[in-house]
Amino acid sequence: MIKRRLSDFGVLVLKGMGMGAADVVPGVSGGTIAFITGIYEELVHSIKNINFRTISTLWKEGLPAFWKAVNGNFLLSLVGGILISVLTLARIIEYLLVNHPILIWSFFFGLIIGSAIFVARSIEKWNIGTFISLLAGIAIAWIITSFTPAETTEAYWFIFLSGALAICAMILPGISGSFILLLLGKYQFILSALNEGRISIIAVLLTGALTGIIAFSHLLSWLLEKFHHLTIALLAGFMIGSLNKIWPWKVTVETYIDSHGEIQPLLQDNVLPGRFISETGADPQILWAVLLALAGFLIIFLFEGISKKQN
Secondary structure (H helix, E strand, C coil), X not given: CCCCCHHHHHHHHHHHHHHHHHHHCCCCCHHHHHHHCCCHHHHHHHHHCXXXXXXXXXXXHCHHHXXXXXXXXXXXXXXXXXXXXXXXXXXXXXXXXXXCHHHHHHHHHHHHHHHHHXXXXXXXXXXXXXXXXXXXXXXXXXXXXXCCCCCCCXXXXXXXXXXXHHHHHHCCCCCCHHHHHHXXXXXXXXXXXXXXXXXXXXXXXXXXXXXXXXXXXXXXXXXXXXXXXXXXXXXXXXXXXXXXXXXXXXXXXXXXXXXXXXXXXXXXXXXXXXXXXXXXXXXCCHHHHHHHHHHHHHHHHHHHHHHHHHC
């Protein structure tokens, strides 16, 4: 467990807020923010340490030993930041997505490009294997973000599976957990269950999420330890492939009615600004879109410079 000062935990809370804000955006993952802020591998390893062995430590040696074993201060700071963000910043981002979608998507587009470059630069040795892994990540994320949402069962076993898959996606850079729920045909169903307070559905979903993140973190931790460069290349590919979902100019092909009875876009096609004007008649805001994409891109390297200075 890394020794940290009190101010360091304040920084972790801010990073958690960034993760929470990103997870609100369908198509942007909190895992991306964890990666670019330098806490991704520690996050994965810390989650992995929540297992039967550490739980037995709680009974045998007490709470302090258990807390140290699971890197509790680190996880608590991140979770606290995520919750703060969901309760505060998330509303601002939701407002921007509804009222200024091109601008917010442009910012995230630049952010993801910068993130992919940042992650790829951490690979010390490129070879055929890492290039294949990068291309595989791009293809997987591109295909996932191109799927058409499905009609699926509302049985408890599928709700459990949906929670497990969505939480795994949330810690993968480039793939959004909310988008996975949408693909599985359960985004609207889960929103309705939350709004209506359907405890049984929420409990099954959370159980699936807890099971999924603990099991998946073990796999991810093992991959990072045994095949570090290949895994990093795959994750960088996920980021690049997710740009398919984050492209700023879209036209809606199909809609759905949300839990508030409002019409929301379900399927959208990526288009160039010229076609966007002809089909929607709206201003493509090209200048501001380019400037915000550039700002998102540069923020990544600002983070990198601050990180190097701290080190």
